[in-house]
Amino acid sequence: MPKVTFIQPDGLQNVLDAEAETSVMRVAVSNGLPGIVAECGGSAMCATCHVYIEDGYLDGLPEMSEVEDEMLDCTASERCANSRLSCQLPVVSDLAVRLPDAQV
Amino acid sequence: MAMDAGTLIIGACQTGVQLAASLRELGDTSPITLVGEEPHAPYQRPPLSKELHGGTIDVAALSLRTADWYRGQDISLITGERIVHLERDNDGGAATSAGGRTFRFSRLALATGAAVRRLPLEGAELAGVHYLRDASDAARLAADLAAARDVVVIGGGFIGLEVAAGARAAGKRVTVLEAAPRLVGRAVAEETSEYFRAAHQRRGTLVVLDAQITRLAGTGGQVAGVELADGTQVSADVVLIGVGVVPRTELAEQLGLAVENGIEVDEHGLCSDGRTVAAGDCANLPNPYVRGSGGRVRMESVPHALEHAKTAAAALLGRREPYRMLPWFWSDQGDIKLQIAGLSAGFDQTVLRGDPEADKFSLLYYREGKIIAADCVNSAADFMAVRNALARGQDIPAAAAADVGARLKQLTREPAVA
Ligand SMILES: Cc1cc2nc3c(=O)[nH]c(=O)nc-3n(C[C@H](O)[C@H](O)[C@H](O)COP(=O)(O)OP(=O)(O)OC[C@H]3O[C@@H](n4cnc5c(N)ncnc54)[C@H](O)[C@@H]3O)c2cc1C
Numbered sequence: 196m197p198k199v200t201f202i203q204p205d206g207l208q209n210v211l212d213a214e215a216e217t218s219v220m221r222v223a224v225s226n227g228l229p230g231i232v233a234e235c236g237g238s239a240m241c242a243t244c245h246v247y248i249e250d251g252y253l254d255g256l257p258e259m260s261e262v263e264d265e266m267l268d269c270t271a272s273e274r275c276a277n278s279r280l281s282c283q284l285p286v287v288s289d290l291a292v293r294l295p296d297a298q299v
Numbered sequence: 300m301a302m303d304a305g306t307l308i309i310g311a312c313q314t315g316v317q318l319a320a321s322l323r324e325l326g327d328t329s330p331i332t333l334v335g336e337e338p339h340a341p342y343q344r345p346p347l348s349k350e351l352h353g354g355t356i357d358v359a360a361l362s363l364r365t366a367d368w369y370r371g372q373d374i375s376l377i378t379g380e381r382i383v384h385l386e387r388d389n390d391g392g393a394a395t396s397a398g399g400r401t402f403r404f405s406r407l408a409l410a411t412g413a414a415v416r417r418l419p420l421e422g423a424e425l426a427g428v429h430y431l432r433d434a435s436d437a438a439r440l441a442a443d444l445a446a447a448r449d450v451v452v453i454g455g456g457f458i459g460l461e462v463a464a465g466a467r468a469a470g471k472r473v474t475v476l477e478a479a480p481r482l483v484g485r486a487v488a489e490e491t492s493e494y495f496r497a498a499h500q501r502r503g504t505l506v507v508l509d510a511q512i513t514r515l516a517g518t519g520g521q522v523a524g525v526e527l528a529d530g531t532q533v534s535a536d537v538v539l540i541g542v543g544v545v546p547r548t549e550l551a552e553q554l555g556l557a558v559e560n561g562i563e564v565d566e567h568g569l570c571s572d573g574r575t576v577a578a579g580d581c582a583n584l585p586n587p588y589v590r591g592s593g594g595r596v597r598m599e600s601v602p603h604a605l606e607h608a609k610t611a612a613a614a615l616l617g618r619r620e621p622y623r624m625l626p627w628f629w630s631d632q633g634d635i636k637l638q639i640a641g642l643s644a645g646f647d648q649t650v651l652r653g654d655p656e657a658d659k660f661s662l663l664y665y666r667e668g669k670i671i672a673a674d675c676v677n678s679a680a681d682f683m684a685v686r687n688a689l690a691r692g693q694d695i696p697a698a699a700a701a702d703v704g705a706r707l708k709q710l711t712r713e714p715a716v717a
Binding site for chain 1: 320324343345346360362363364365367368371372601602605627629631636638677678679680683684686687708
């Protein structure tokens with residue numbers, strides 16, 4: 196089972212097992228991990244599952260849709276080059292993401 | 300004082316689960332029992348109308364939390380038990396389920412949600428006629444849809460249109476019958492209603508407005524068609540009736556709590572007895588963004604359920620955190636993504652931005668010169684800009700808003716001081 200590492204803004208790390216093809220958001224929410232809100236449940240509708248992809252993991256992620264791109268422009272924490280919405284990222288292999296300071 | 304018997308949460312879906320989670324986040328270490336009548340562990344409903352095309356529904360994949368999470372949080376999740384009787388005393392009270400189990404509690408939360416509104420139509424009992432609220436409904440509907448050729452949706456609200464869009468995309472002949480003169484009349488203005496009519500027609504769905512249904516006709520116990528008052532017969536292998544929901548208030552009524560289009564709560568989620576809380580689809584609450592209706596509203600959306608549950612959890616622990624969320628909503632109809640920010644009722648001006656015929660536009664609503672809401676179709680950036688502006692009390696001046704060359708985020712201003 197692939198593993199997703201979630202790094203909180205304070206540096207605390209959680210490593211969670213992920214069923215293949217579930218989204219990074221779902222892995223976080225179903226395990227009750229703080230830092231990902233996901234008000235809309237995964238439809239790229241709310242931009243509250245924003246993550247920063249850690250170095251080395253950006254390649255191999257699915258391309259960003261126009262909707263995700265537009266939503267990322269309005270996140271609560273600053274958008275960076277490695278910003279993604281975690282609901283749009285199915286887990287295929289190990290991944291590490293950093294959580295922003297705020298989602299709403 | 301009696302021992303703390305903990306909190307009983309009745310209703311185990313979006314609201315109930317969030318209530319339990321929020322209690323723990325707020326540091327509550329007393330027992331929490333979450334009881335729901337459905338056989339499944341709590342799951343999300345939105346995909347039920349949007350992901351029916353596969354012929355099946357995988358409820359486990361829609362689970363809100365893992366089994367480990369409930370264990371780790373020490374939340375006792377009880378599925379398949381319907382609470383039928385409630386009693387209150389000075390220490391809390393007791394609930395009894397249809398299966399004969401008794402649950403004692405010190406604190407009580409009602410998260411009973413809503414049930415579909417049923418139509419007293421002749422033929423509604425025929426095989427092939429469906430309602431859609433829970434995963435069992437969705438599983439039956441998905442199986443019937445897979446084998447159907449003619450699909451009729453009664454009711455042109457969001458859920459009906461989502462199912463229609465999916466069925467049409469899967470190559471079915473789809474007819475939407477709406478009794479009102481326009482689609483989704485409860486949620487959007489005429490311009491957006493007209494867009495949905497035209498957009499679904501462009502995709503090959505037949506939309507009939509002002510439809511007066513006389514009966515559902517069947518052969519051998521299986522639905523075969525829908526008859527309209529003007530004599531029209533519409534063939535149907537599957538009929539989905541989606542005409543809204545009614546809040547589940549029966550337990551609140553047993554306790555003598557105030558009920559009016561939902562269980563009445565104050566801004567903290569407290570019921571009329573001052574100690575029970577109610578939240579989510581079952582509750583009728585004050586919201587600062589509501590104009591008219593005494594400033595009260597009952598909302599049916601996931602973002603509301605989550606936020607309202609947080610408010611109610613705080614109230615159970617004696618904290619007072621007034622609910623002030625800006626209402627927002629979305630609907631996914633095939634390739635049409637609608638996002639709504641704010642409540643448009645009471646508007647006196649609209650501004651159209653973009654092109655409805657290209658399935659990409661926003662309709663901005665203004666009242667007394669200030670923005671109050673927006674319907675955004677395939678325009679996520681507009682939605683986020685309006686949502687953020689409204690939540691912060693800012694404005695997006697109408698004069699410049701129609702220009703798609705300008706970004707709404709850049710047009711956002713502090714309000715003119717009145
Ligand atoms: C098909 C569909 C699509 C939707 N799409 C969207 C969407 O795109 N976006 C959006 O924001 N919202 C959507 N919604 C609405 C959203 O799902 C609801 O607002 C949300 O589920 C409300 O959560 P709730 O927990 O308050 O109520 P509910 O989801 O209704 O859950 C209440 C639970 O309580 C249980 N219960 C009730 N009475 C008892 C009792 N006496 N004893 C034990 N258990 C009891 C019920 O069985 C139910 O499981 C959709 C709803 C449906 C049905």
